[in-house]
Amino acid sequence: MNRMRYECGVFHTRYASEMGLRPRPLQRIRLVLIAAAIVVYPFVANGYWLDLANQVAIATVGAIGLNILVGYTGQISLGQGAFMAIGAYSAGLLTLQAGLPWAVGIPVACCITAAAGAFFGLPSLRLKGLYLAIATLAAQEIVEWLMTHWTWLTGGTEALVLAAPRLFGARMNSPFVFYWLGAALAAGTALFAANLFRSRMGRAFVAVRDQDIAASVIGVDVARTKLLAFATSSFLVGLAGAMIAFYRNIVSWERFTLETSVVYLAMIIVGGLGSVRGSFLGAALITLLPALINNVGRAVQETAPQAAGLLPHVQHAVFGLVIIVFLIFEPRGLSKLWGNVKDYFHVWPFAYRKG
Amino acid sequence: MPLLELRDLTLRFGGVTALAGLDMEVRRGELLALIGPNGAGKTSVLNCISGLCRPGSGTITLHGRDGERHALHRLPPHRIAALGVARTFQNIELFRHMTVLENLMLGRHLHMRGGVLAGGAYLGRQRRREIEQRRQVEEVIDFMNLEPLRNQVVGQLAYGAQRLVEMARALTLDPALLLLDEPTAGMNAEEKESMARFILDLHEERGIAVLVIDHDIDVIMDIADRVVVLDFGRRIGEGAPAEVRADRAVIDAYLGRAPNGAGD
Numbered sequence: 001m002n003r004m005r006y007e008c009g010v011f012h013t014r015y016a017s018e019m020g021l022r023p024r025p026l027q028r029i030r031l032v033l034i035a036a037a038i039v040v041y042p043f044v045a046n047g048y049w050l051d052l053a054n055q056v057a058i059a060t061v062g063a064i065g066l067n068i069l070v071g072y073t074g075q076i077s078l079g080q081g082a083f084m085a086i087g088a089y090s091a092g093l094l095t096l097q098a099g100l101p102w103a104v105g106i107p108v109a110c111c112i113t114a115a116a117g118a119f120f121g122l123p124s125l126r127l128k129g130l131y132l133a134i135a136t137l138a139a140q141e142i143v144e145w146l147m148t149h150w151t152w153l154t155g156g157t158e159a160l161v162l163a164a165p166r167l168f169g170a171r172m173n174s175p176f177v178f179y180w181l182g183a184a185l186a187a188g189t190a191l192f193a194a195n196l197f198r199s200r201m202g203r204a205f206v207a208v209r210d211q212d213i214a215a216s217v218i219g220v221d222v223a224r225t226k227l228l229a230f231a232t233s234s235f236l237v238g239l240a241g242a243m244i245a246f247y248r249n250i251v252s253w254e255r256f257t258l259e260t261s262v263v264y265l266a267m268i269i270v271g272g273l274g275s276v277r278g279s280f281l282g283a284a285l286i287t288l289l290p291a292l293i294n295n296v297g298r299a300v301q302e303t304a305p306q307a308a309g310l311l312p313h314v315q316h317a318v319f320g321l322v323i324i325v326f327l328i329f330e331p332r333g334l335s336k337l338w339g340n341v342k343d344y345f346h347v348w349p350f351a352y353r354k355g
Numbered sequence: 356m357p358l359l360e361l362r363d364l365t366l367r368f369g370g371v372t373a374l375a376g377l378d379m380e381v382r383r384g385e386l387l388a389l390i391g392p393n394g395a396g397k398t399s400v401l402n403c404i405s406g407l408c409r410p411g412s413g414t415i416t417l418h419g420r421d422g423e424r425h426a427l428h429r430l431p432p433h434r435i436a437a438l439g440v441a442r443t444f445q446n447i448e449l450f451r452h453m454t455v456l457e458n459l460m461l462g463r464h465l466h467m468r469g470g471v472l473a474g475g476a477y478l479g480r481q482r483r484r485e486i487e488q489r490r491q492v493e494e495v496i497d498f499m500n501l502e503p504l505r506n507q508v509v510g511q512l513a514y515g516a517q518r519l520v521e522m523a524r525a526l527t528l529d530p531a532l533l534l535l536d537e538p539t540a541g542m543n544a545e546e547k548e549s550m551a552r553f554i555l556d557l558h559e560e561r562g563i564a565v566l567v568i569d570h571d572i573d574v575i576m577d578i579a580d581r582v583v584v585l586d587f588g589r590r591i592g593e594g595a596p597a598e599v600r601a602d603r604a605v606i607d608a609y610l611g612r613a614p615n616g617a618g619d
Contacts, residue, residue: 015486192475197482199474203453203461210450218528219436219465274452304503319474 050175059283065236071226073229074209079136082143085256087174087238088245102165116233147253159252272335281334365412373399375588391585439531452512462527463488529543
């Protein structure tokens with residue numbers, strides 16, 4: 001056996017075992033438990049909670065995509081909404097107009113989005129930080145304008161209505177059916193990203209973020225790496241857009257505005273920049289928070305009816321408050337909080353933290 | 356044939372002339388020191404060689420391992436690195452949020468393959484590549500005695516340790532020429548000595564040609580095979596350490612006289 005059994009003394013004798021994604025036995029047990037929970041969940045949850053889970057799955061894919069660009073590669077993007085739109089419209093049009101089956105339409109849509117992402121990433125070769133953010137804002141505005149004005153292709157302000165595709169003979173837009181697709185794609189995306197950042201190209205992404213000059217002198221082609229990061233990120237963001245298209249059966253420009261870009265940025269900031277786990281936690285929190293406030297509002301409605309009218313305002317205020325609180329108290333996000341909890345049990349009963 | 360030739364190199368920043376027609380060469384397998392007063396253009400030489408600055412005129416030629424001549428003054432930094440030129444910086448430029456191990460694995464970037472798809476899938480082939488490179492990195496870790504720091508995040512390391520990690524990262528590139536910009540800056544006597552030892556070891560054991568800039572004249576005189584002295588972007592002296600130390604022009608420009616004129 002390559003390692004001892006318990007957390008306090010895991011000794012690896014091979015690089016292969018140490019370089020695994022989940023090198024410790026307890027981590028594997030946890031993974032199995034999480035997988036079991038994902039499988040059991042749709043059988044116990046009602047339609048409302050299933051729908052929320054599907055939204056979280058879509059947001060997770062989109063947030064991981066954005067995090068690859070912003071968190072891992074350090075290229076700030078306000079074009080998330082635009083890239084999701086390109087994925088959604090491409091997937092919709094490819095199945096609706098070109099008649100491709102959805103299983104072909106989605107990957108092709110992702111590739112189109114990746115190409116668009118690399119194109120709109122060209123300014124990153126000259127611009128950094130806030131200046132780049134403004135350049136990606138231009139991408140957002142251009143795509144929004146195209147969506148609403150390129151009427152013969154996108155239907156303009158009229159929404160694009162898709163025929164509900166079928167998955168295993170059932171309509172894909174039913175929450176129960178979509179759940180399996182959503183969970184699989186979210187898990188696959190997470191695995192892909194986790195693998196990427198323990199391998200050669202992922203390290204180059206992070207190197208460009210941390211110190212682009214040092215990256216170039218040890219042989220990383222910075223320009224190519226940045227465009228690759230834009231393409232990789234946009235591929236996944238396009239996937240999230242395509243998932244929305246097939247889940248909602250409707251593609252409408254209103255879903256992909258600048259607000260979408262900002263909400264996704266909030267997800268990865270609250271969740272944790274440069275963390276796959278953080279992308280999921282942030283996506284879950286930002287998706288579930290409005291639903292949670294709604295539920296609280298409904299509960300309050302009977303006792304204090306006048307408070308219910310304030311609900312939409314409260315939603316916005318709480319959203320802003322959550323982001324501010326995270327920026328002040330835990331800039332590394334939910335991911336770090338979770339890490340702290342794990343460290344606590346890792347060294348229990350001793351009080352010190354590792355690292 | 357020298358390893359690297361700099362001919363008539365000129366570099367200007369606006370009205371400031373950093374390098375004014377500099378000629379120098381680095382010979383195969385030598386430990387060459389570049390000294391001179393502040394602002395003499397030492398770092399500019401390194402920046403031109405590693406491709407971070409484009410010289411206004413002049414040529415930089417590397418006689419590569421393959422026997423070909425490469426015009427470094429026309430290549431971008433990552434292509435120059437691929438020809439076996441590695442460097443460290445005066446203000447340590449590490450990937451601060453990565454561990455020591457990840458920093459060193461990045462040094463192997465050029466020696467391995469694998470793009471986004473291979474990395475994301477991390478199937479057998481990419482896994483074998485990573486493990487194979489890990490072995491190479493571990494050799495450097497062993498060489499530089501970095502075992503205890505392997506999994507530490509670089510930004511949290513002590514200053515002296517960061518300098519060693521940066522040099523280790525340059526070494527993982529497996530360079531033919533190593534450019535060191537003030538490797539002992541800000542170190543105490545003990546750390547300086549161990550750094551000097553590392554430089555000598557990698558030079559002798561691995562046969563790497565080294566071009567080192569430093570202000571600690573004693574360290575330089577101890578370790579260098581040859582010294583080039585710069586002032587105002589020109590070469591004002593060159594030769595074995597003892598010769599340079601006795602050179603009139605060098606003393607006037609940089610080394611200065613000992614008190615009471617004892618240096619005369």
